[in-house]
Structures are given as structure tokens and as C-alpha cells.
């Protein structure tokens with residue numbers, strides 16, 4: 140799900156496309172909780188959509204942690 144839904148904008152390898160890269164290195168500066176909020180609420184004024192209607196806070200946090208740890 141992350142690769143397909145997020146990959147449509149962030150690139151199938153999540154190295155960036157329309158959206159910024161979501162690689163571990165690119166997100167090293169960010170806290171999982173902060174990333175989860177970005178995922179839930181999107182980034183106003185950009186193409187990053189809010190996912191709150193589609194996932195729970197736990198799921199967003201899971202994705203945030205996944206993005207920070209995957210290769």
C-alpha cells in the first residue's frame with residue numbers, strides 16, 4: 140500500500156518524484172510522530188494529501204516508522 144499509493148507521487152522506490160524522497164536518509168532528521176502528522180493531515184498548499192480519512196493514527200505512525208527503518 141505504501142509503495143503503490145505513496146509511490147504514485149514519491150516514486151515507486153520512494154526516492155522522489157512529484158513529492159520529496161521518502162528514503163531513510165531523507166527522513167533522518169524527522170521524528171516518527173511528526174511524520175505521522177504529515178501523513179495524516181497532508182501539507183497544506185502542496186500536492187501532499189491528508190490520509191486521515193483512509194487510515195488510523197496508529198497506521199500513520201507505523202508507516203512513519205517503516206519509512207525511517209527500511210533500506
Ligand code: HEC
Pocket residue numbers: 141144145146147148149157158159160161165166174177178182185186187188190202
Ligand atoms: C498526490 C501526490 C502525493 C501522494 C499520493 C503522497 N504524497 Fe507525500 N508529498 C507529496 C508532495 C508534493 C510532498 C512535498 C510537499 C512540499 O513541497 O513540502 C510530500 C511530502 C511528504 C512528506 C514530507 C517529507 C519531508 O521531507 O518533510 C512525507 C513524510 C510524505 N509526503 C509521506 C507520504 C506518504 C506516507 C504517502 C502515502 C500514504 C504519501 N506521502 C502520498 C505528494 C504526495
